[in-house]
Amino acid sequence: QSVLTQPPSVSGAPGQRVTISCTGSSSNIGVGYDVYWYQQLPGMVPKFLIHGNTNRPSGVPDRISGSKSGTSASLAITGLQAEDEADYYCQSYDTSLSAWVFGGGTKLTVL
Amino acid sequence: EVQLLESGGGLVQPGGSLRLSCAASGFSISNNAMSWVRQAPGKGLEWVSGISGRGSGTFYADSVKGRFTISRDNSKNTLYVQMNSLRAEDTAVYYCAKRIALTDTGGYFDLWGRGTLVTVSS
Numbered sequence: 001q002s003v004l005t006q007p008p009s010v011s012g013a014p015g016q017r018v019t020i021s022c023t024g025s026s027s028n029i030g031v032g033y034d035v036y037w038y039q040q041l042p043g044m045v046p047k048f049l050i051h052g053n054t055n056r057p058s059g060v061p062d063r064i065s066g067s068k069s070g071t072s073a074s075l076a077i078t079g080l081q082a083e084d085e086a087d088y089y090c091q092s093y094d095t096s097l098s099a100w101v102f103g104g105g106t107k108l109t110v111l
Numbered sequence: 112e113v114q115l116l117e118s119g120g121g122l123v124q125p126g127g128s129l130r131l132s133c134a135a136s137g138f139s140i141s142n143n144a145m146s147w148v149r150q151a152p153g154k155g156l157e158w159v160s161g162i163s164g165r166g167s168g169t170f171y172a173d174s175v176k177g178r179f180t181i182s183r184d185n186s187k188n189t190l191y192v193q194m195n196s197l198r199a200e201d202t203a204v205y206y207c208a209k210r211i212a213l214t215d216t217g218g219y220f221d222l223w224g225r226g227t228l229v230t231v232s233s
Contacts, residue, residue: 002155036219038156045206045223046156057221089156093217099172100146100158100210100218 003028004090004103011109017078020106022090023071028101030071033093037066037075040087040105049088050075077108085110113137113222115207120227127197127231133190133207133224141165141185144210146220147192149203149229159205160192163215170215175201197231204228 005023012018022035029035037050050056050066053073063078077084090103119131131147146161160181161170169181180193190207204226212218 033217034219038220040156045225046220047223048219048221051211051219051221087155091156091219095216097173098170098216100161102156102158105155 002104003094003097003101004092006088006090006103006106008104009107009109011111012080013111014080014082016080017076018080018108019077020075020088020090020108022073022075022103024073024092025071027096028071028092028094029068029073031095033095035066035068035073036091038089038091040089042086046089080110082110084108115209115222115224117205117207117224117227120205120229122230122232123197124233125198125231128193128195129197129229131192131194131205131207131227131229135188135190135209138209139185140183140188140190140209144212144215144218145181145183145190146208146210147179147181147190148206148208148220148223149201150206150226151200151203154203157203161210162190164212168215194229197229199231202229202231 038046040046053068054066087105094101116134144164147159178196183190206226207224208220209222211221
C-alpha cells in the first residue's frame with residue numbers, strides 16, 4: 001500500500017484529455033511538501049515531468065501540466081498522443097516516515 | 112555528458128550480500144544529494160536510501176534500515192550501497208538518482224541511471 005494513492009490505470013483516445021490523481025495526507029502533500037511527477041515509458045528509465053507541483057523542465061510539452069490542492073495533486077495531459085502511453089508516478093516527501101515516497105503508479109493507455 | 116552508471120547487480124542467495132556502485136560523470140557527487148530507488152519486477156518505484164549533498168547525512172527506508180548502507184567515494188565520483196541480509200523481497204532493479212533539493216528533506220530526482228538488476232533467490 002503506497003503512501004500516495006494513484007488510480008492503477010486511466011485511458012483516453014488520441015486528442016483527448018486525461019487526468020491522473022495523487023492523494024496524500026497531512027504528513028506529506030498536506031503539510032506543504034511539493035509533488036513531482038515522472039513518466040516511465042515501457043522498458044525505460046523514469047524521467048521527471050513536473051517539479052514544484054506545476055513546473056515543466058525544458059523539453060516537456062505544455063500539453064502536460066500539474067496542479068496541487070490540499071492533500072492532493074493531479075497531472076493532466078491534453079491532446080493525447082500514442083507516445084504518451086506509459087506509467088506515471090507522483091512523488092513527495094513524508095515527514096512521518098522521514099522518507100521520499102512514490103505513488104503506486106498509473107498506467108496510461110491511449111486507445 | 113551528465114550521466115549515472117550502475118553496476119554490481121546479480122543473483123545472490125537469501126541472506127547474502129551485494130555491493131552496488133554508481134559511477135557519475137559530467138558532475139560531482141560530492142556536493143549533490145544522491146539516492147537509490149528500486150523497482151521490483153512489474154511493480155512501482157520505491158525509494159531505498161539517500162545521502163545528503165555536502166554533509167554526511169544518510170537516510171533509509173524502513174524496509175532496508177539496518178541491512179543497507181549508503182556511502183560515496185568523492186575521489187572516484189562514485190556512490191555505493193552495501194546490501195546485507197538480502198531477502199527475496201529485495202529483488203528489483205536498483206536505480207541511482209541525483210536529488211535536487213535545498214535541504215535534507217523534500218526535493219525530486221532529476222537524473223537517473225539505467226539501473227542494475229538484483230535477484231535474491233536460492
